[in-house]
Amino acid sequence: MLSIRNFSKSYDGKPAVKQINLEVESGEIYGFIGHNGAGKTTTIKSIAGILDFEEGDILINGKSIKKDPIACKSIMAYIPDNPELYDGLSGIKYLNFIADIYRISSERRMELIKKYSEAFELEANLGDSISSYSHGMKQKLAIIAALIHEPKLLLLDEPFVGLDPKASHILKTIMREICDEGGCIFFSTHVLEVVEKLCDHVCIIKNGEIIKDGTVEEVVGDQSLEDVFLELAEHD
Structure with a gap:
């Protein structure tokens, strides 16, 4: 459903995201996590067609957000952290x-x-x-x-900010329903417990580069996602 291929984005010549490659399949809830400034929002806004980018391509249901933005946007929705x-x-x-x-x-x-x-x-x-x-x-x-x-693809940037516990629970239920019906979710959050419990797949980005990618079970192993994230975030 979502394919990011060799995607790079810079601001005033300074790389923000570097050669990202990832795939999100229909039926998946995909967590995209990283520290502030890691490149999460830049990536999500580029998928949504809000930001242009220099290298690579982003395909939504096989169509390029660069070449066919209307077709791509017609089947996706984007919710920013501050609507x-x-x-x-x-x-x-x-x-x-x-x-x-x-x-x-x-x-x-x-x-x-x-x-x-x-x-x-x-x-x-x-x-x-x-x-x-x-x-x-x-x-x-x-x-x-x-x-x-x-939408078949739902992009969410910190979707639980400002929501009360009941509304958060309802949103999680709706996210799973969308995936059960053949859609997919790509979202960023700092609430790692939600990612660990809700997601099928998780990707950790640091300084614009993917440093860990896999199913939640593959990434977490016998640790918690918080432990894995902190280890990777602190390691240079």
């Missing part, structure tokens, strides 16, 4: 705006908006202005907006 929403709109107007972009039928959008707004306990607030929302409510709205076109 920028249209504060002047109400929650429901924002969701309908997103549904219009993806040409979701009135019947289907109503069904999905009801399903996810009830799950995240946001239904009663959809008529309110987004400017009145708390950070957690905005995060929930961004998640619902990302799910409304039923």
Whole structure:
């Protein structure tokens, strides 16, 4: 579903990500972890088509994000760590705006908006202005907006920040449901316990380079993911 091939990205001539190669298969939840500044957000934004890059290619369902960005974006969704929403709109107007972009039928959008707004306990607030929302409510709205076109690839950057425990549990359940239906998840988080429990595959990036990649069992072995991460992060 997602193939990153010899991907490199620099800022003002300084490499941020160097020759990354990885594969995310349908049905997989893939954890992408590393210290601050390791290259996680740069990689995710490049997959999403937000950032251009100098070398390599990123394929989504066999299509290049460089050569065919519309086709790629039509089957994926990206949720950043700090969603920028249209504060002047109400929650429901924002969701309908997103549904219009993806040409979701009135019947289907109503069904999905009801399903996810009830799950995240946001239904009663959809008529309110987004400017009145708390950070957690905005995060929930961004998640619902990302799910409304039923993406095959979901990109998440620190998705649990601002969510209460119940909402976090619901999101984890939805992530697994997406994969069970043939989609895949690529996400970054500092909450290593979540990665260890939730993910099928994990990759550790340091200074723009992959230093460990494999199934959770292969990477962790008889240690915890936290122990493995700290050992690798401290080793030069």
